[in-house]
Amino acid sequence: MLKKIEAIIREDKLNDVKEALRTIGIVGMNCFEIRGHGRQGGIKLSGRSGSYQVDMLPKIQLNIVLSDHNLEETVKTIVAAAKTGESGEAGDGLIFVYPVDEVVRIRTGERGHEAVMYPDDIDTRKGGR
Numbered sequence: 001m002l003k004k005i006e007a008i009i010r011e012d013k014l015n016d017v018k019e020a021l022r023t024i025g026i027v028g029m030n031c032f033e034i035r036g037h038g039r040q041g042g043i044k045l046s047g048r049s050g051s052y053q054v055d056m057l058p059k060i061q062l063n064i065v066l067s068d069h070n071l072e073e074t075v076k077t078i079v080a081a082a083k084t085g086e087s088g089e090a091g092d093g094l095i096f097v098y099p100v101d102e103v104v105r106i107r108t109g110e111r112g113h114e115a116v117m118y119p120d121d122i123d124t125r126k127g128g129r
């Protein structure tokens with residue numbers, strides 16, 4: 001079974017998260033810049049002309065499609081690396097997990113788990129699957 005992790009993280013945590021994922025052998029990923037808000041509805045800024053609400057704050061969305069046997073370790077790694085300090089702060093982000101029906105590597109036609117295998121990834125390090 002394949003899953004997709006969609007991790008919404010702080011922009012300044014992207015390098016730490018990428019580094020932590022590299023360390024456990026998660027290779028394939030993509031990310032993009034997004035805007036949004038959660039519980040707090042953004043932040044209130046005060047300027048000379050009064051205060052105003054910025055409701056859509058910039059974040060990074062990191063997308064990873066992986067085999068579900070690697071899901072827990074990967075989610076824990078992201079949480080540890082994306083959290084502010086020991087106890088975390090509002091705005092540290094969210095992780096969404098989805099089922100993925102299929103993956104096809106265009107060059108080879110490989111499908112499913114095979115299509116998300118990479119040299120020296122988390123599975124090959126553990127002796128292959």
Ligand SMILES: Nc1ncnc2c1ncn2[C@@H]1O[C@H](COP(=O)(O)OP(=O)(O)OP(=O)(O)O)[C@@H](O)[C@H]1O
Nearest residue numbers: 008035036037038039040059089090091092093094
């Ligand atoms: N329900 C949602 N659906 C899609 N994206 C969301 C949702 N909630 C939050 N987001 C996105 O996730 C980002 C991070 O949200 P945030 O960390 O502030 O979560 P929160 O639920 O408010 O928790 P906290 O109280 O820790 O701040 C938001 O800026 C937004 O981009």
Ligand SMILES: [Mg+2]
Nearest residue numbers: 038039040091
């Ligand atoms: Mg919030």
